Amino acid sequence: MAECRGTFTLRQRHAAFYLTLAEQAEAKLVGSEQVAWLDCLEREHDNLRAVLEWCQASGEIATGMRLAGMLGLFWEVRGYLSEGLKWLATYLQHDHGVPPIIRAKALVNAGMLAFRQANYTHATAFLEEGAALCRKIGDKADLALAKLYQENLAVLLGDFDQARIFNAECLSLYQELGDKRGIGLALGNRAIPALFQGEYALAVILSEQVFSLFEEQGDLRSIAIWEVILGGALLLQGNFKRAVTLIGESLVLQQRVGDKWFTIWSLIMAAGAAAGLKEPMRGARLLGAAASLGEAIGAPVAAAYQAVYQQFVDSIRIQLTETQFESARTEGQKMTLAQVVQYALELHTEGETDDTLAPTVRRL
Numbered sequence: 260m261a262e263c264r265g266t267f268t269l270r271q272r273h274a275a276f277y278l279t280l281a282e283q284a285e286a287k288l289v290g291s292e293q294v295a296w297l298d299c300l301e302r303e304h305d306n307l308r309a310v311l312e313w314c315q316a317s318g319e320i321a322t323g324m325r326l327a328g329m330l331g332l333f334w335e336v337r338g339y340l341s342e343g344l345k346w347l348a349t350y351l352q353h354d355h356g357v358p359p360i361i362r363a364k365a366l367v368n369a370g371m372l373a374f375r376q377a378n379y380t381h382a383t384a385f386l387e388e389g390a391a392l393c394r395k396i397g398d399k400a401d402l403a404l405a406k407l408y409q410e411n412l413a414v415l416l417g418d419f420d421q422a423r424i425f426n427a428e429c430l431s432l433y434q435e436l437g438d439k440r441g442i443g444l445a446l447g448n449r450a451i452p453a454l455f456q457g458e459y460a461l462a463v464i465l466s467e468q469v470f471s472l473f474e475e476q477g478d479l480r481s482i483a484i485w486e487v488i489l490g491g492a493l494l495l496q497g498n499f500k501r502a503v504t505l506i507g508e509s510l511v512l513q514q515r516v517g518d519k520w521f522t523i524w525s526l527i528m529a530a531g532a533a534a535g536l537k538e539p540m541r542g543a544r545l546l547g548a549a550a551s552l553g554e555a556i557g558a559p560v561a562a563a564y565q566a567v568y569q570q571f572v573d574s575i576r577i578q579l580t581e582t583q584f585e586s587a588r589t590e591g592q593k594m595t596l597a598q599v600v601q602y603a604l605e606l607h608t609e610g611e612t613d614d615t616l617a618p619t620v621r622r623l
Contacts, residue, residue, distance in 0.1 A: 291477025324350040331368025338519030338556035344372040403432035443472040462492035483512035529603040531571040539578035547591025548599035
């Protein structure tokens with residue numbers, strides 16, 4: 260009996276250590292130290308898994324749910340979408356004795372991961388429940404995050420009016436909190452519906468406005484995200500040279516951060532640029548590589564950004580025979596991540612461009 264108690268106490272201490280580590284990391288994942296802390300969590304991932312397993316087996320539900328909630332961003336960035344969502348969903352089945360603030364964070368992070376996997380039904384449910392609980396307990400930080408992802412979800416579902424409502428509340432919450440990064444995210448996020456609605460000039464302006472903020476904070480991931488969004492807007496305007504430069508820079512930064520989900524988005528944009536620059540075989544290979552990476556992390560490419568993705572596919576297909584397209588796409592699926600990033604960086608902007616690309620995509 261004494262030995263059992265000693266083992267339990269030892270496991271409690273082990274759990275407490277990694278809970279503290281995750282708490283320290285969570286605060287550092289959005290600033291200049293993000294890469295070091297992401298790498299730290301990567302190295303300790305097996306230990307973190309062990310704590311989650313022990314908490315579940317021993318009934319330490321609140322501790323396990325708290326840990327899972329704090330690991331949400333790490334799981335999102337490094338592509339552990341299915342695993343992270345599995346842990347969060349498992350713990351969220353229990354609510355007895357769990358402080359509401361812990362459950363609220365877990366719900367919002369579950370919604371975020373479900374969104375990244377294009378599981379929009381579950382994402383909606385998690386985010387709605389999470390937002391309601393955050394509002395009830397006065398958790399403004401997690402409520403703002405929930406509204407950010409509800410906005411993104413509304414955009415992808417084509418409900419731009421609702422997206423504007425979510426954005427307004429998100430911005431207001433971050434302003435109340437005095438969260439400069441959050442304010443930047445909310446303002447910059449307005450570029451995404453502009454992009455989808457064909458307002459490319461506005462998307463360019465909004466994306467450029469947030470760069471200085473993220474550069475000031477040393478937030479490499481956010482810089483990379485807005486580089487690819489800005490690159491996409493410029494691409495659809497027909498400004499291939501600057502678009503290719505930005506997309507390439509975003510890919511380099513994403514590899515430093517280890518951001519797999521947004522690497523997929525950058526590869527899709529690079530494929531679109533290849534189509535416009537009349538390099539359809541390169542474009543097809545990049546699409547194949549993006550699809551392969553999406554499959555590996557459980558994030559369906561076509562479902563995530565169906566309209567943009569399909570238009571790029573069509574722009575490439577019309578320049579190739581079906582056999583050429585399928586062959587090139589298969590070749591891309593077999594590339595390693597390092598190979599495909601280097602291949603995308605070799606995209607050049609010299610020579611003739613295909614002016615039909617932008618008008619085609621403007622019909623989105």
